Amino acid sequence: xxxxxxxxILGISQTTVSRALNGYPEVSEKTRALVLAAAKKHxxxxxxxxxxxxxxxxKMIGFVLPLSSQHEILNPIFGDFLxxxxxxxxxxxxxxxLALTDNETQAETYRDMHAKGSVDGVIVQAPRENDERVAxxxxxxxxxxxxxxxxxxxxxxxxxxxxxxxxxxxxxxLLDLGxxxxxxxxxxxxxxxxxRRNHGYTQALKDRDIDIDHSIMFNSEMTEHFGYxxxxxxxxxxxxxxxxVVSSYALAIGVRRALGESGLRIGKDxxxxxxxxxxxxxxxxxxxxxxxxxxxxxxxxxQLCAKVLLDVIKNPSQPPQQVILEAQLIVGSSTGPAPx
Amino acid sequence: xxxxxxxxILGISQTTVSRALNGYPEVSEKTRALVLAAAKKHxxxxxxxxxxxxxxxxKMIGFVLPLSSQHEILNPIFGDFLxxxxxxxxxxxxxxxLALTDNETQAETYRDMHAKGSVDGVIVQAPRENDERVAxxxxxxxxxxxxxxxxxxxxxxxxxxxxxxxxxxxxxxLLDLGxxxxxxxxxxxxxxxxxRRNHGYTQALKDRDIDIDHSIMFNSEMTEHFGYxxxxxxxxxxxxxxxxVVSSYALAIGVRRALGESGLRIGKDxxxxxxxxxxxxxxxxxxxxxxxxxxxxxxxxxQLCAKVLLDVIKNPSQPPQQVILEAQLIVGSSTGPAPx
DNA sequence: TTGAAAGCGGTACCAC
DNA sequence: GTGGTACCGCTTTCAA
Numbered sequence: 001x002x003x004x005x006x007x008x009i010l011g012i013s014q015t016t017v018s019r020a021l022n023g024y025p026e027v028s029e030k031t032r033a034l035v036l037a038a039a040k041k042h043x044x045x046x047x048x049x050x051x052x053x054x055x056x057x058x059k060m061i062g063f064v065l066p067l068s069s070q071h072e073i074l075n076p077i078f079g080d081f082l083x084x085x086x087x088x089x090x091x092x093x094x095x096x097x098l099a100l101t102d103n104e105t106q107a108e109t110y111r112d113m114h115a116k117g118s119v120d121g122v123i124v125q126a127p128r129e130n131d132e133r134v135a136x137x138x139x140x141x142x143x144x145x146x147x148x149x150x151x152x153x154x155x156x157x158x159x160x161x162x163x164x165x166x167x168x169x170x171x172x173x174l175l176d177l178g179x180x181x182x183x184x185x186x187x188x189x190x191x192x193x194x195x196r197r198n199h200g201y202t203q204a205l206k207d208r209d210i211d212i213d214h215s216i217m218f219n220s221e222m223t224e225h226f227g228y229x230x231x232x233x234x235x236x237x238x239x240x241x242x243x244x245v246v247s248s249y250a251l252a253i254g255v256r257r258a259l260g261e262s263g264l265r266i267g268k269d270x271x272x273x274x275x276x277x278x279x280x281x282x283x284x285x286x287x288x289x290x291x292x293x294x295x296x297x298x299x300x301x302x303q304l305c306a307k308v309l310l311d312v313i314k315n316p317s318q319p320p321q322q323v324i325l326e327a328q329l330i331v332g333s334s335t336g337p338a339p340x
Numbered sequence: 341x342x343x344x345x346x347x348x349i350l351g352i353s354q355t356t357v358s359r360a361l362n363g364y365p366e367v368s369e370k371t372r373a374l375v376l377a378a379a380k381k382h383x384x385x386x387x388x389x390x391x392x393x394x395x396x397x398x399k400m401i402g403f404v405l406p407l408s409s410q411h412e413i414l415n416p417i418f419g420d421f422l423x424x425x426x427x428x429x430x431x432x433x434x435x436x437x438l439a440l441t442d443n444e445t446q447a448e449t450y451r452d453m454h455a456k457g458s459v460d461g462v463i464v465q466a467p468r469e470n471d472e473r474v475a476x477x478x479x480x481x482x483x484x485x486x487x488x489x490x491x492x493x494x495x496x497x498x499x500x501x502x503x504x505x506x507x508x509x510x511x512x513x514l515l516d517l518g519x520x521x522x523x524x525x526x527x528x529x530x531x532x533x534x535x536r537r538n539h540g541y542t543q544a545l546k547d548r549d550i551d552i553d554h555s556i557m558f559n560s561e562m563t564e565h566f567g568y569x570x571x572x573x574x575x576x577x578x579x580x581x582x583x584x585v586v587s588s589y590a591l592a593i594g595v596r597r598a599l600g601e602s603g604l605r606i607g608k609d610x611x612x613x614x615x616x617x618x619x620x621x622x623x624x625x626x627x628x629x630x631x632x633x634x635x636x637x638x639x640x641x642x643q644l645c646a647k648v649l650l651d652v653i654k655n656p657s658q659p660p661q662q663v664i665l666e667a668q669l670i671v672g673s674s675t676g677p678a679p680x
Numbered sequence: 681t682t683g684a685a686a687g688c689g690g691t692a693c694c695a696c
Numbered sequence: 697g698t699g700g701t702a703c704c705g706c707t708t709t710c711a712a
Binding site for chain 2: 001048050099115116
């Protein structure tokens with residue numbers, strides 16, 4: 001069923017039918033009612049391609065996903081973030097176009113999307129310093145919002161989590177329990193969020209006049225394996241820590257295993273606060289009696305990014321919108337005080 | 341840059357330019373070379389909407405994602421499967437259209453996609469018995485491939501993992517180690533794959549004339565929490581099992597925690613084989629020294645689904661293609677023999 | 681308030 | 697080999 005057929009059935013011109021469907025005021029209410037009824041009856045929906053061609057708006061948002069996101073870090077982003085964003089787009093009548101790309105040809109992918117006219121705007125994930133993508137998108141004039149931010153950059157729209165504050169809170173929580181030696185098990189130092197988490201951790205310690213001990217600060221892959229290895233190293237120290245702030249659930253699983261094998265009970269002999277963006281692991285609360293969690297909802301970030309992007313598409317020349325989300329500190333019962 | 345502009349620059353008709361670009365044989369090689377060079381120089385790409393409108397093919401594949409996929413089970417599907425599929429689509433010049441939907445309005449979503457002419461085909465996830473979606477897609481004549489299968493259904497194209505065989509292998513592995521009492525910790529019994537896993541497990545036991553003991557077979561949510569609780573229950577039995585086949589990494593994490601707290605060492609006092617589709621947890625091999633894993637690559641399933649779908653789109657009237665993937669048994673070193 | 685017709689950017693048939 | 701032109705399904709100007 002297309003416009004022409006529908007208008008033929010009704011004996012009204014395509015023009016009027018189109019106007020009735022799109023809510024133009026000049027159509028008589030009687031006609032509109034007729035058209036709407038017929039459209040519903042025949043399950044008519046305007047062909048999106050034709051609409052896009054005629055209006056110049058594709059009503060599609062691009063989500064570019066580098067294949068390197070097999071990588072641990074981007075995995076949760078992929079799922080929950082995208083789900084949140086797509087949901088918001090849908091509410092506003094936009095579709096989501098997923099574009100995979102090699103890590104090296106990311107910039108080209110954006111160029112192509114724009115040249116092919118397939119999207120009205122895009123989201124950029126995990127920006128780096130002086131990000132090529134940002135430069136290209138500006139050059140193309142394609143609306144975009146960045147999820148995360150490159151250290152120091154602030155001349156574009158972005159949505160980010162307040163990682164610094166989250167880790168100040170997490171560290172303070174352990175300090176308040178009386179811990180003096182608190183380890184940090186964090187992601188790779190090239191990542192902006194990991195840098196901010198390092199900052200939050202050191203900030204909290206400095207505020208209590210505790211010296212930073214770099215031998216109990218670790219930055220690397222956020223995997224179970226690394227959490228495990230790191231914890232064993234920490235416990236083997238002459239003066240081992242009594243608690244740790246951990247940057248992801250995957251890491252924390254490794255931490256827990258290492259503690260278990262070393263005979264240390266979490267919440268009694270050793271306290272752990274973890275941070276995670278991915279709610280799925282925490283959803284049923286199974287982690288809470290054991291760990292204390294600082295968590296941010298990646299799905300919510302997706303929704304916000306989408307909202308900002310749609311706003312930018314409608315009003316492209318506005319000054320940068322920069323949204324910082326606060327992470328939530330969830331206090332479980334059994335992360336106990338520091339051993340005396 | 342569009343066709344008209346490009347043809348003006350070249351002083352050739354749109355028709356010829358289009359033909360040259362699309363590889364039609366009747367164009368002289370000289371002309372084609374000229375056109376190709378100019379296209380590259382000006383970064384010309386045909387507008388997908390116009391192309392779709394003119395050809396009647398949208399070159400887009402729909403991926404419908406019910407919002408209930410916040411649910412644990414569908415989460416890995418979301419990421420790795422979609423990545424695999426999208427990669428394949430891209431190679432063939434197709435784009436991926438992600439459509440979120442409420443669980444209740446899934447069928448309508450397919451109807452709408454078809455009515456709007458936005459996709460050439462779709463993937464259906466996690467089919468149920470007499471699935472409404474399958475019926476509708478057949479009715480619409482929209483090409484589709486199902487990921488998974490409903491018990492007993494076989495009149496459509498699908499790609500599925502050989503869950504039965506995977507669990508026969510997993511169980512046999514433990515039997516070969518000498519275990520006599522092997523528990524099963526599996527997903528909810530309403531799910532087709534869980535049913536098949538139950539079958540595989542019981543099959544393997546029967547083949548060795550071991551009686552099925554339903555008190556050590558568990559079906560429920562595939563979460564850490566349930567893995568933990570179940571394992572505690574198992575260990576509290578009068579005659580506890582000495583090993584377990586576990587249906588997901590999340591469950592296995594709970595199992596490990598329960599064993600740890602009970603002072604049992606994995607691979608010495610208790611053996612575990614886990615099955616998981618999501619490679620990300622296992623990627624660095626951190627689980628292998630501790631668990632033995634039966635794993636299927638969900639990304640690979642995505643690629644295969646995509647291939648089949650593209651094939652079906654090109655040749656819609658072919659008989660059902662039904663692909664069954666074998667899962668891989670990965671033998672770790674420390675899952676030891678049964679205690680004597 | 682309604683309708684005819686000219687695009688939007690391509691493809692493909694038909695003639696040359 | 698190449699070019700003219702109708703058409704894909706919709707929006708939008710212009711006239712009535």
